[in-house]
Amino acid sequence: MEESDSFKPEQDSASDLEISLGYHFVRPELLEQALTHRSYAVEHRIDALDNERFEFLGDAVLELVVSHLLFTRYGERCREGELTRMRSFLVNESQLATQARRLKLGKHLRLGKGEDRSGGREKQSILSDTFEAVIGAIYLDSGIEKVFSFIKSCFGDLLDQAMDTGLGQDYKSKLQELTQGRFHSVPVYEIEKVSGPDHQRIFDVAIHFNGQVLQRGSGRSKKEAEQDAARKALCILDT
Numbered sequence: 001m002e003e004s005d006s007f008k009p010e011q012d013s014a015s016d017l018e019i020s021l022g023y024h025f026v027r028p029e030l031l032e033q034a035l036t037h038r039s040y041a042v043e044h045r046i047d048a049l050d051n052e053r054f055e056f057l058g059d060a061v062l063e064l065v066v067s068h069l070l071f072t073r074y075g076e077r078c079r080e081g082e083l084t085r086m087r088s089f090l091v092n093e094s095q096l097a098t099q100a101r102r103l104k105l106g107k108h109l110r111l112g113k114g115e116d117r118s119g120g121r122e123k124q125s126i127l128s129d130t131f132e133a134v135i136g137a138i139y140l141d142s143g144i145e146k147v148f149s150f151i152k153s154c155f156g157d158l159l160d161q162a163m164d165t166g167l168g169q170d171y172k173s174k175l176q177e178l179t180q181g182r183f184h185s186v187p188v189y190e191i192e193k194v195s196g197p198d199h200q201r202i203f204d205v206a207i208h209f210n211g212q213v214l215q216r217g218s219g220r221s222k223k224e225a226e227q228d229a230a231r232k233a234l235c236i237l238d239t
Contacts, residue, residue, distance in 0.1 A: 020103045021134070023150055025141050030054075034137035035105070037126060039112030051133035058136030061144075065151040066090050073159055073220070077228060086162040090155055096128035099154050105130050160221050171230035175207075178237055185210060187233070189226050192216070205229050 017031070018024050025031045034054050041050035070083050070090075078086070089095070100106065106121035109130060120126050139147040176186050193204040205225040207214040215236065217229025 017104070017108050021138075021150065022153060023138055023146065025137070027141050030137040030141050031134070032110075034133040035108050035130065036110045037112070037115060037120065037130075039115040039120070040110040043112040051130065054133035054136035054140075055129045056136070057139060058132035058134065061139050061147055062091055062132060062135050062151060063087070065148050066155060068148075069152060069155065069159060070162065074163060077231070078163070089162055090158055093124055093128045095158070096131045097124040100127035100131040102154075103131070103134075105134065160224060163224065163227060171227050171234060175230040175233055175237075178234065179209065182237075183210070187214060187230075189229070191222060191225075207233055209233075 033049050034051050036046075036050050038047075038050040038052060041047050066087055067083070070086050074083060074086065106127060109121055109126070111120045111126075115126075135147060135151065138150055172189075179186055187207045187209045190206050190208060191203060192206050194201055195204070196202045201220065202218055203220070203222050203225040204216065204218045205222070205228075206216050207229045215229050215233040217225050217227070217232055219225035219228050
């Protein structure tokens with residue numbers, strides 16, 4: 001058996017990967033192609049069966065789904081440029097490679113001998129491309145609903161970080177600096193209400209400042225609600 005063949009996703013291996021993905025392929029050959037790097041395809045003279053076209057499709061599907069998730073979550077509060085920066089935070093190469101490692105895609109990759117020896121299974125570019133190729137394969141296998149669920153399961157928790165980390169803005173810190181400098185006092189945050197089912201909680205927060213409610217905000221987490229309220233307060237105080 002050739003060295004690269006030892007990593008060929010046979011049935012048991014493919015089943016293990018499907019468990020990690022949380023998705024069972026109707027057409028398992030699509031998953032196999034998604035895991036086939038160009039180096040393997042060239043080495044085995046199956047150039048048409050590498051994962052580059054799947055990667056192209058997966059990239060477009062990923063951008064659409066993440067855009068939808070961000071629009072649903074932040075569309076009423078953020079402008080186009082802010083949504084674009086948050087999307088870039090979520091779908092950059094490093095983030096996609098992290099998702100690939102979490103799913104252990106590297107161990108299932110089909111690589112050429114040279115690429116394998118040079119550490120291809122841990123290369124960020126190869127892992128991120130493979131993650132996109134798997135998305136393309138799921139889309140081809142069953143359409144938008146299933147791939148939407150898959151992408152949401154991968155990025156759901158990161159949506160909480162998208163406003164803070166993606167925009168590089170901490171509205172709470174900015175508000176505190178402004179109020180300390182101008183009024184020699186700091187705001188106090190209070191949760192007024194928590195509503196919705198456990199998996200879709202909405203937090204309503206009020207900012208109290210000098211005995212008055214300065215502003216209110218809401219979000220899917222306490223931190224997000226506080227940031228939303230602080231952002232609104234800054235709009236008032238900066239005018």
